[in-house]
Amino acid sequence: MNILTLIKISWRNVWRNKLRSFVVIISVVFGLLGGIIIIAMSYGLNEERMNNAVETYLSHIQIHNKSFSEEYNIKYTIDNLEGIENAINNDIRVVSYSKRIILNGMLSNSNGSYGIQVKGVDPIEEVKVTNTYEKIIEGEYFKSEKDNTILVGKKLADRLNLKLKSKVVITFQDENYELTSLLYRVEGIFRSGNSRYDEANVFVKNNSITKNLPNFSGYHEIPILLTDIELRNQVKNDLVSKNSNNLIEGWDDISKDLAYANEMLAAVLYIFMMIILSALSFGIVNTMLMAILERRKEIGMLMSIGMSRFKIFLMISFETMFLSIVALPIGLILSYSIVEYYSVVGIDLSIVEAGLENFGVGTRLYFKVPNQEYFIVAIMVFVISIISSIFPSVRALKINPVEATKTI
Numbered sequence: 001m002n003i004l005t006l007i008k009i010s011w012r013n014v015w016r017n018k019l020r021s022f023v024v025i026i027s028v029v030f031g032l033l034g035g036i037i038i039i040a041m042s043y044g045l046n047e048e049r050m051n052n053a054v055e056t057y058l059s060h061i062q063i064h065n066k067s068f069s070e071e072y073n074i075k076y077t078i079d080n081l082e083g084i085e086n087a088i089n090n091d092i093r094v095v096s097y098s099k100r101i102i103l104n105g106m107l108s109n110s111n112g113s114y115g116i117q118v119k120g121v122d123p124i125e126e127v128k129v130t131n132t133y134e135k136i137i138e139g140e141y142f143k144s145e146k147d148n149t150i151l152v153g154k155k156l157a158d159r160l161n162l163k164l165k166s167k168v169v170i171t172f173q174d175e176n177y178e179l180t181s182l183l184y185r186v187e188g189i190f191r192s193g194n195s196r197y198d199e200a201n202v203f204v205k206n207n208s209i210t211k212n213l214p215n216f217s218g219y220h221e222i223p224i225l226l227t228d229i230e231l232r233n234q235v236k237n238d239l240v241s242k243n244s245n246n247l248i249e250g251w252d253d254i255s256k257d258l259a260y261a262n263e264m265l266a267a268v269l270y271i272f273m274m275i276i277l278s279a280l281s282f283g284i285v286n287t288m289l290m291a292i293l294e295r296r297k298e299i300g301m302l303m304s305i306g307m308s309r310f311k312i313f314l315m316i317s318f319e320t321m322f323l324s325i326v327a328l329p330i331g332l333i334l335s336y337s338i339v340e341y342y343s344v345v346g347i348d349l350s351i352v353e354a355g356l357e358n359f360g361v362g363t364r365l366y367f368k369v370p371n372q373e374y375f376i377v378a379i380m381v382f383v384i385s386i387i388s389s390i391f392p393s394v395r396a397l398k399i400n401p402v403e404a405t406k407t408i
Contacts, residue, residue: 006311010318014326017291024287025327028381031280032331033338035273036377040339040367046265047368050258055131056192057201058251059223060232063239066247068220072104075175077218079245087242088224093235095225096128101209102220105172107152107202111161114199118170119221120206129223132190132203139164139188147208149187153198157189164189170202174213182212193363270376277380281388288320288392296399303401316396317389324385332374342367 014021054060063084068076078084088094101120106113123142127133132151133141142149150170152162162168166186174180184204192198210216226235232250239248252259292299299312346364 003314006315007318010315011322013291013295013315013319014322020287020291021323024284024323025330027283028280028324028327029331029334031276032327032377032381033335035276036331036335036369036374037338037367038272039269039373039377040335040342040369041365042265042269043368043370044343044366046261048365050262052193053255053258054229054251056135056194057130057197058254059129060226060229060251061224061236061239062249062251062254063222063224064220064247064249066245068102069247072102073175073177074101074103074173074213074216074220077220078222080243081218083242084222084239084246087239088222091235091238093226093228093231095227096125097222097224098122098125098129099206099219100126100221100223101206103170103172103209105170107156107160108169108171109160109162109166112159114156114159116156116170117201118172118209119201119203120209121203122206126203129225132192135190135192136188137191139186141188142203142205144187146185147205147211148182148184149205149208150184151188151190151203152186153195153201154189154191155195155199156202157186159199162186162189170204175216180212182208184208270380273377273380274384277384281384284320284323284385284388285391287323288316288389289395291319292316292392292396292399299396299399300401300403303399309397312396313393316393317386320389320392321382321385324381324388328378328381332378335369336374339367339369 063078065076065078067073088097098121101118103118103120105116105118107116108114127141136151137154139151141151150168152168156162160168164186168184168186169181170184171179171181190198224235226232229251232252236248236250239246252262302312303309343366346366349363349365
């Protein structure tokens, strides 16, 4: 009996008890479906969180003076600004950039005070690197001709009961460590999707700072957007070679938690998927053991007429693997269809909006599964099916053909 004949016999044996085989196949299909949907949701949440951070405040690369990153004194502005700008402007990998003045201080009004970071920006340049202007939920994005207007986050506005046209005072230390206070009027309230960011950051015009600090000049931060996020290390290394006094960081250097989550996600999801498939394998093994018990006399007869134990082993192994192999394409096709649909339509999570904003995630979840993940899951199913086939096959070999055929 050749291998091809053995495969045909194994295939027919699978369908001798159709109901039992269908139950196992359906359980594997739903296991695959559940596992891949969890993977899609996890990738979607992580992608949403990362994109929201990059588009709202991180950008792909940021440049600071090294001393400013350590002390946050406003006198430490970016070194060799002209040279840095020339390098950025001549780099085809750069889409856009902006220049910011950064102040750490206290925002106060009659309802209290709160520690914040002030981002002094050029409104026209800033829209090229961040999407804050799209996140305005009340008021306008720097449409006023006055310099002393401010954009505050929704969370901060709620904390201090700020409304449009509310007056606030920002107090900070100047380059001589003396306290300076500036008066602003709320022009807009934004909601970025990250409540922690909204609570601790405000935007003002650069002019409102420089005209009140006559001895100050320069910028503390340059956020840069690239044509591709994967180019950040190349561009970063090129800029570092031009000036060693500045600290040039990619988004993953600035936000270690996001970078770590991004790196660990795939490994965690593989472990999760392996747990699901391992649990399903116990169902397959149990089903095959029941089938072997029912066919004990039949297997004993095959041994008695000369079928080798190796071929018995292969026959049972093929039967076990067929259950998973039949379920695999069905599960993958269903999973792919559902993931593709919700990658476009998304799932509305506004019911848990407050909780999601604490993690920097929006209210709509879009599924995402990299194509290679389907291939990896298919390999995992195939490996699990091989492992699952070993125990039933070994159990079949322990059947004594004489005892098994006594009652025939």
